[in-house]
Structures are given as C-alpha cells and as structure tokens.
Amino acid sequence: MYQKYLRDKLEKLKLSGQYRNFTYLNRICGQYPLAQLRSEKNKSVVVWCSNDYLGMSENDTVLQEMHKAIDRYGAGSGGSRNISGSYEMYEHLESELAQWHKKEAALVFPTGFTSNDATIQCLLRLFPELVVISDELNHASIVNGIRATKNNREIFQHNDIEHLEQILKKYPYNRPKIIIFESVYSMDGDISPVEEIISLAKKYNSLTYLDEVHAVGIYGPEGAGIAAERNISEQIDIIQGTMAKSIGIIGGYIASSNEFIDSIRSFSTGFIFTTSLPPSVTAGCLASIRYIKENNYLREQLYLNTSRIRVLFKEKNIPLMAGSQTHILPVMIGNAQDCRNAAERLLQVHSIYIQPINYPSVPIGTERFRINVTPNHTLEQIEQLADAVQEVFQYLNIYPFINKTKK
Numbered sequence: 001m002y003q004k005y006l007r008d009k010l011e012k013l014k015l016s017g018q019y020r021n022f023t024y025l026n027r028i029c030g031q032y033p034l035a036q037l038r039s040e041k042n043k044s045v046v047v048w049c050s051n052d053y054l055g056m057s058e059n060d061t062v063l064q065e066m067h068k069a070i071d072r073y074g075a076g077s078g079g080s081r082n083i084s085g086s087y088e089m090y091e092h093l094e095s096e097l098a099q100w101h102k103k104e105a106a107l108v109f110p111t112g113f114t115s116n117d118a119t120i121q122c123l124l125r126l127f128p129e130l131v132v133i134s135d136e137l138n139h140a141s142i143v144n145g146i147r148a149t150k151n152n153r154e155i156f157q158h159n160d161i162e163h164l165e166q167i168l169k170k171y172p173y174n175r176p177k178i179i180i181f182e183s184v185y186s187m188d189g190d191i192s193p194v195e196e197i198i199s200l201a202k203k204y205n206s207l208t209y210l211d212e213v214h215a216v217g218i219y220g221p222e223g224a225g226i227a228a229e230r231n232i233s234e235q236i237d238i239i240q241g242t243m244a245k246s247i248g249i250i251g252g253y254i255a256s257s258n259e260f261i262d263s264i265r266s267f268s269t270g271f272i273f274t275t276s277l278p279p280s281v282t283a284g285c286l287a288s289i290r291y292i293k294e295n296n297y298l299r300e301q302l303y304l305n306t307s308r309i310r311v312l313f314k315e316k317n318i319p320l321m322a323g324s325q326t327h328i329l330p331v332m333i334g335n336a337q338d339c340r341n342a343a344e345r346l347l348q349v350h351s352i353y354i355q356p357i358n359y360p361s362v363p364i365g366t367e368r369f370r371i372n373v374t375p376n377h378t379l380e381q382i383e384q385l386a387d388a389v390q391e392v393f394q395y396l397n398i399y400p401f402i403n404k405t406k407k
C-alpha cells in the first residue's frame with residue numbers, strides 16, 4: 001500500500017516533467033570547470049551551474065590546510081560541540097566570520113540550510129509574540145524555519161517596499177517583529193533594496209535577518225557581502241551565510257551580537273543536537289575566507305567573465321532575465337520539458353552541463369537555466385557557451401527570435 005502510494009506520486013512527478021535526475025559526473029581537482037561524465041566513458045564537460053562561484057573548492061592553500069588538519073585531528077569531530085568538545089579551529093573561524101561581517105560574534109553550523117532553519121525556529125520560539133515578515137522568494141531553509149513555529153507570519157511581495165510597509169503598519173510599534181530577506185536572490189540574480197528595508201525596520205521597530213548566502217565572497221570590500229558593500233552591516237541584526245558556495249566547501253553560519261549568538265548557541269535544537277563540522281572542513285573554510293578577503297583578483301575575474309557573457313548573449317539575442325544584476329545569469333525557458341530537453345542537448349551535443357531549474361526551486365511556468373560563470377572559465381569556454389545555447393534554443397524552437405545569422 002505504502003509503496004504503491006509513493007510509486008503513484010513519483011509517476012505523477014515524472015509526467016509533469018519535474019522529476020529530478022542526477023547527472024552523474026565527477027569534478028576532477030585542478031580542472032574545474034571541467035568535469036567527467038560518468039555515464040559516457042568519462043567524457044569531459046564544462047560545468048556552468050555550480051555554486052562554487054570562485055573555484056575555491058580546489059584552491060591550493062585551502063587544500064593544504066585541510067590536509068594538515070586531517071593529519072593533525074583526524075577525519076570527524078566526534079559529536080556536537082557541547083558533547084565532544086570544541087576544537088580551537090571553530091573559534092578561529094567564528095571570530096574571522098564575525099570580523100568579516102562587523103559583528104560581535106558568529107556561530108557555525110553544519111550547512112547553510114541548518115543555519116537558517118535552526119536559527120529562525122529558535123528565535124521565533126524564544127519570542128512567541130514575534131511577527132515574522134518574510135520575502136515571498138526566500139529560500140526553502142527560511143520557509144522551513146518559519147513553518148515549524150506558531151508565530152504570526154506575513155509574506156511580502158518580492159522586494160516590494162510598499163507592500164512591506166503596509167504589513168509593518170498593521171502591527172503596534174511595540175509588537176516584536178522580524179523582517180527576513182536575502183541580499184542576492186539566487187534564482188533571479190537580483191539584489192534586494194537592503195537600505196530601504198533597514199530604514200523601514202527602524203521606523204517600525206523591527207529586527208532584521210539577512211541571508212547573504214549568494215553574496216559573500218563576491219560583493220563588498222574583501223567580499224564581505226552586499227551589506228558591507230552598502231556599509232550597513234552594523235545596522236542588520238543577524239547576517240547569515242554559507243561556506244558551501246563562494247567559500248567552496250560546506251557549512252553555514254550566523255553573525256550577530258553576543259546576546260543573539262549566545263542565545264542561539266544555548267537554545268537552538270538544530271545547533272545543540274547535531275555533530276559539528278569536521279576540523280579539516282573548519283580549517284579549510286578559515287583558509288578559504290582569508291584567501292578570498294585578500295585576493296581581489298578572484299572577484300575581478302568573476303565580474304569580467306560575467307560581463308563577457310552578458311555582452312555575448314545580448315549580441316545573440318539570448319534573453320537573460322531582466323532582474324539579474326549579479327554573477328547569477330538566469331535564462332527563462334518557462335516550461336519544465338523544454339528546460340530538460342535543452343539541458344540534455346547541451347550536454348550531449350555540446351558537452352556543456354547546465355542543470356534545469358524546476359519547481360519547487362522556482363514556480364511552475366518559470367523553469368529556467370541558471371548560468372554561473374566563475375573566474376576559472378576561459379574566454380573560449382564562454383564563447384562556446386553562447387554558441388551552444390543559441391544552437392539549442394534554435395533547434396528546439398524555444399526562442400525562435402534568437403539571432404540566426406550570427407554564430
């Protein structure tokens with residue numbers, strides 16, 4: 001009975017075109033963005049959809065520090081920090097993160113997902129009267145945290161300041177509130193109006209929680225994120241980030257005041273009852289952040305490659321989504337099956353790997369490609385990408401108006 005129920009559910013998902021198949025590939029250290037397709041005798045493909053935005057997952061300094069930490073401390077941490085003890089590496093990492101975001105303290109979690117989920121759940125339970133006001137496009141980890149609680153919740157239209165203010169106005173000034181939003185939205189590549197949100201929060205006596213997952217490492221002085229770029233880090237109550245994207249490894253964190261950090265550390269079940277990151281991972285993250293802070297060339301090369309793609313796509317009439325202002329370059333396709341077919345042809349004919357983005361990552365009918373360039377991509381690879389996307393869209397008649405003459 002149970003199996004049949006699940007089979008039917010899966011069948012329905014497959015019929016909708018939204019069933020997710022893994023692409024079986026191995027990235028080979030030292031060759032990123034190249035990877036080998038396991039299914040096809042290790043055929044080499046160019047990866048265009050990784051969140052390893054700066055290629056730090058193969059940075060020599062990072063790898064050396066990770067090897068050293070494994071030799072010194074072994075493979076795993078052995079448990080939660082309360083039970084197994086807290087390696088000195090965690091404190092070094094947390095103080096680096098706190099400094100980066102101009103905060104008093106930071107706390108590290110096993111993933112970015114848990115850092116959002118666990119922190120938000122905990123905060124909402126600590127303040128049962130706290131009204132949570134969340135952008136409609138916030139990530140699933142934020143939504144999960146909110147849904148796990150009974151607090152009053154309000155959703156404001158994406159980046160819509162007027163709607164946000166209408167919601168804030170409904171509540172008395174002294175009613176505790178928190179606005180949760182992201183700086184860079186990863187599916188559209190747009191940036192939120194951070195300053196305006198902060199000033200509304202002040203006007204209506206609200207806390208602010210900013211997810212900088214797709215911005216850290218890339219924007220602002222030393223890559224400290226959008227809040228740092230706008231010089232308003234100190235005005236945000238909690239900044240959250242990940243070490244799995246531009247930092248290139250894994251792990252999440254929050255940075256805030258001593259009181260907030262100590263409260264989450266002390267009351268959050270998602271922090272207390274889980275094994276801490278392996279010391280080698282922690283050492284790698286620390287080395288990666290220090291490298292990213294000091295090496296502006298990574299960011300400059302990323303910006304250059306991003307603008308190269310923008311120019312080439314424009315020449316070929318390949319429409320990037322209008323809202324994208326960042327290194328995230330989404331191309332709307334608008335249909336799960338077309339998206340899948342286009343990805344398949346890119347892989348098979350052009351040796352280019354772009355994962356289709358489907359529901360529930362994006363709403364149905366807005367399926368898309370989300371192209372992520374890195375400093376590692378060469379000009380030749382960028383030109384190949386533009387030619388290949390043009391060919392595939394023409395072949396599948398996805399964008400018939402795409403410039404047919406220029407190749």
Ligand SMILES: Cc1ncc(COP(=O)(O)O)c(C=O)c1O
Pocket residue numbers: 111112113114116139141182186211213214242243244245251252
């Ligand atoms: C906005 C946002 N927040 C949080 C996360 C979770 O981060 P992690 O992949 O480190 O778990 C993601 C992951 O894609 C994300 O896009």
